[in-house]
Amino acid sequence: MTVEANPTSLPNLPPGPLDASAGPPDATNGKVVIRLSQIAKNYQVGTETVHALRGVDLTIYKGEYVAIMGPSGSGKSTMMNVLGCLDTPSSGRFELNGIDVSDMDDNRLADIRNQEIGFVFQTFNLLARSTALHNVELPLIYAGVNAERRREVAIEAMGQVGLADRMLHKPNEMSGGQRQRVAVARALVNHPSIILADEPTGNLDSKTGEEIMGLFEVLYKKGNTLIVVTHEEDVARHARRLIRIRDGLIASDEIITHKTAVSA
Amino acid sequence: MRFSSEIKEGISISWMTIRSNKMRTALTTLGIVIGIVTVTLMQTAIEGLNKAFLKSISAIGTDVLYVQRHSWFSDEPWWKVRNRRIITPEHARLVAQQATLASAVAPDAGDFGTVKYNNRSASSVMILGCVADTVTVANLNVIEGRFLSSSEVDGARPVCVLGSELAANFFPHESPIGKKIRIEGIPYEVVGVIGKIGSFLGLFNFDNRVMIPMTRFLGDITHWPNVTITVKVRDIRQMNDAIDELRGIMRKIRRLEPGMPDDFAINQQDAFIKTFNKLGTSIAAAGLIVAGLSLFVGGIGIMNIMFVSVAERTKEIGLRKALGARRRTILLQFLLEAAIICLGGGLLALGIAYPLSWVVDRFLPTSMSFGIVCVALAVSLATGVISGFLPAWRASRLSPVEALRNE
Numbered sequence: 001m002t003v004e005a006n007p008t009s010l011p012n013l014p015p016g017p018l019d020a021s022a023g024p025p026d027a028t029n030g031k032v033v034i035r036l037s038q039i040a041k042n043y044q045v046g047t048e049t050v051h052a053l054r055g056v057d058l059t060i061y062k063g064e065y066v067a068i069m070g071p072s073g074s075g076k077s078t079m080m081n082v083l084g085c086l087d088t089p090s091s092g093r094f095e096l097n098g099i100d101v102s103d104m105d106d107n108r109l110a111d112i113r114n115q116e117i118g119f120v121f122q123t124f125n126l127l128a129r130s131t132a133l134h135n136v137e138l139p140l141i142y143a144g145v146n147a148e149r150r151r152e153v154a155i156e157a158m159g160q161v162g163l164a165d166r167m168l169h170k171p172n173e174m175s176g177g178q179r180q181r182v183a184v185a186r187a188l189v190n191h192p193s194i195i196l197a198d199e200p201t202g203n204l205d206s207k208t209g210e211e212i213m214g215l216f217e218v219l220y221k222k223g224n225t226l227i228v229v230t231h232e233e234d235v236a237r238h239a240r241r242l243i244r245i246r247d248g249l250i251a252s253d254e255i256i257t258h259k260t261a262v263s264a
Numbered sequence: 265m266r267f268s269s270e271i272k273e274g275i276s277i278s279w280m281t282i283r284s285n286k287m288r289t290a291l292t293t294l295g296i297v298i299g300i301v302t303v304t305l306m307q308t309a310i311e312g313l314n315k316a317f318l319k320s321i322s323a324i325g326t327d328v329l330y331v332q333r334h335s336w337f338s339d340e341p342w343w344k345v346r347n348r349r350i351i352t353p354e355h356a357r358l359v360a361q362q363a364t365l366a367s368a369v370a371p372d373a374g375d376f377g378t379v380k381y382n383n384r385s386a387s388s389v390m391i392l393g394c395v396a397d398t399v400t401v402a403n404l405n406v407i408e409g410r411f412l413s414s415s416e417v418d419g420a421r422p423v424c425v426l427g428s429e430l431a432a433n434f435f436p437h438e439s440p441i442g443k444k445i446r447i448e449g450i451p452y453e454v455v456g457v458i459g460k461i462g463s464f465l466g467l468f469n470f471d472n473r474v475m476i477p478m479t480r481f482l483g484d485i486t487h488w489p490n491v492t493i494t495v496k497v498r499d500i501r502q503m504n505d506a507i508d509e510l511r512g513i514m515r516k517i518r519r520l521e522p523g524m525p526d527d528f529a530i531n532q533q534d535a536f537i538k539t540f541n542k543l544g545t546s547i548a549a550a551g552l553i554v555a556g557l558s559l560f561v562g563g564i565g566i567m568n569i570m571f572v573s574v575a576e577r578t579k580e581i582g583l584r585k586a587l588g589a590r591r592r593t594i595l596l597q598f599l600l601e602a603a604i605i606c607l608g609g610g611l612l613a614l615g616i617a618y619p620l621s622w623v624v625d626r627f628l629p630t631s632m633s634f635g636i637v638c639v640a641l642a643v644s645l646a647t648g649v650i651s652g653f654l655p656a657w658r659a660s661r662l663s664p665v666e667a668l669r670n671e
Binding site: 081084086087106107110111113114115119121125127129130138139141142143144145146147150186190 | 266267269270272273280284579580583584585586587588589590591592593663664665668
């Protein structure tokens with residue numbers, strides 16, 4: 001990933017509402033990772049149909065750092081589930097790396113999640129009885145990587161999040177920040193197309209939360225595509241592009257200027 | 265590659281789960297343990313019963329027919345057959361003359377009596393009137409001296425042959441040959457000893473017998489003997505022809521009009537085996553029902569605990585699915601867990617059943633065979649897979665979004 005292809009390295013634009021159907025205006029030379037067109041998701045709750053998403057169009061380019069915000073009930077979680085291939089849309093087309101995943105069955109979606117998406121959850125979701133290293137190895141097990149190679153790659157990922165000395169600790173022997181770092185290592189280990197973080201600092205104190213956001217900054221600089229779903233402005237501010245969702249539609253899509261971050 | 269690493273992962277997860285829920289797993293396994301112990305002991309007992317029976321039945325001989333007043337296993341009411349005429353040694357002589365498919369024909373008759381030697385005495389000894397051919401038809405093994413000769417039988421000589429137990433009891437330190445014993449008070453000279461035969465189904469001891477010439481038996485023991493004519497068939501493949509021939513001869517000898525029912529029976533080992541097999545099948549069926557019921561109860565326990573296991577690990581299932589576990593992977597994981605619990609129960613059950621099989625061995629000569637071990641393990645594995653399937657299948661169908669939301 002070169003710096004030139006990174007949309008956020010383009011001239012800064014004043015923050016403000018943009019055309020919701022398009023990505024950042026100047027990000028045309030990047031490679032498209034996610035393309036949503038007219039994505040809708042309806043749920044049946046009793047006799048009532050809930051329209052969680054009402055026809056969302058969104059394009060995210062490789063190497064972008066996107067924050068998705070919205071109040072509860074806005075369709076933010078549904079959006080995250082669709083982007084994470086945990087759920088399929090009721091209608092519309094979702095292309096991930098040019099492949100239409102909107103109609104895939106359970107097993108193929110599992111493979112897509114395994115190969116293309118790295119999840120970071122609010123509650124970490126580590127296996128409590130397994131070592132940190134085994135937790136990181138988990139996606140590789142489902143990818144069918146042999147034990148030796150698995151170990152190698154997992155150790156490397158643990159190094160990337162600065163936990164090379166904590167590999168054989170179990171989650172309950174680690175602090176919250178360390179646990180979330182293990183989760184980040186697990187998200188990285190398969191070299192996914194996108195890293196999808198759902199309230200990654202929600203269970204952390206503000207200092208540790210800042211540390212995790214710092215780690216994300218490093219990952220972003222290394223060329224990873226990050227999508228962070230949050231309701232905290234402080235967290236969202238770390239991203240380079242902010243998408244606000246309201247009533248199942250994109251209410252705003254703006255570029256965030258980072259004088260310090262860009263110069264860093 | 266992917267499949268094998270999934271299996272390895274599944275086994276290690278199951279192991280961790282079982283280890284962290286020791287008490288729960290142990291209690292659940294109890295049902296399986298009881299079921300498998302029942303299966304194993306049932307099988308062991310049935311095998312022992314078969315072995316004991318086959319050992320006993322071999323004394324009867326497969327190529328031998330017995331002409332007797334009554335059938336061994338008959339559905340006919342007792343009052344119908346009770347007045348049948350006796351069979352005499354004379355009948356045996358006529359059969360021997362006329363039967364073409366027989367290689368040897370020998371009458372014998374027995375009664376219980378008392379035998380004495382010096383100051384030793386044995387009561388309830390089977391005194392058997394025999395002929396020279398008895399040694400052939402009964403397939404007796406003379407280990408010392410010789411059997412009764414034709415001339416001794418014809419001349420009604422006071423000679424006898426001892427069963428091995430009788431010989432050992434009366435003559436522990438000396439050879440019985442040439443010694444004089446008293447049978448029902450009458451002196452007989454011992455000319456031979458028969459080797460050990462064993463007992464018949466633990467009921468009748470073949471070694472506690474003394475054999476004397478038929479001619480003497482008729483005078484010294486009884487005048488109205490209940491004779492059995494033992495017929496050894498020349499070719500075992502002609503068994504049915506031999507039965508037909510024998511029946512014809514007997515009807516002729518006893519002057520039965522056509523249409524009259526037989527007033528004698530032709531018995532053979534086959535009848536014993538058939539009856540035993542019928543009995544054995546009922547015993548096995550009853551045993552299997554009991555074992556099946558306890559396994560069923562055990563299986564329900566496993567299913568129950570697997571549902572609990574799935575419920576309390578819903579979030580973990582969601583996470584694994586999010587990380588790329590397919591339905592198959594989740595299914596496999598929970599099936600493995602159920603199978604490991606049951607297999608562990610099976611092994612435990614074998615450990616319990618093994619010493620118990622020694623207890624069974626005291627009544628029936630048996631031991632836990634390799635086959636039984638395999639059957640027990642296969643049954644416990646199958647129980648695990650069958651009862652674990654529904655919970656595992658349900659787990660595999662969970663939606664990752666729903667499962668992850670679970671707390």
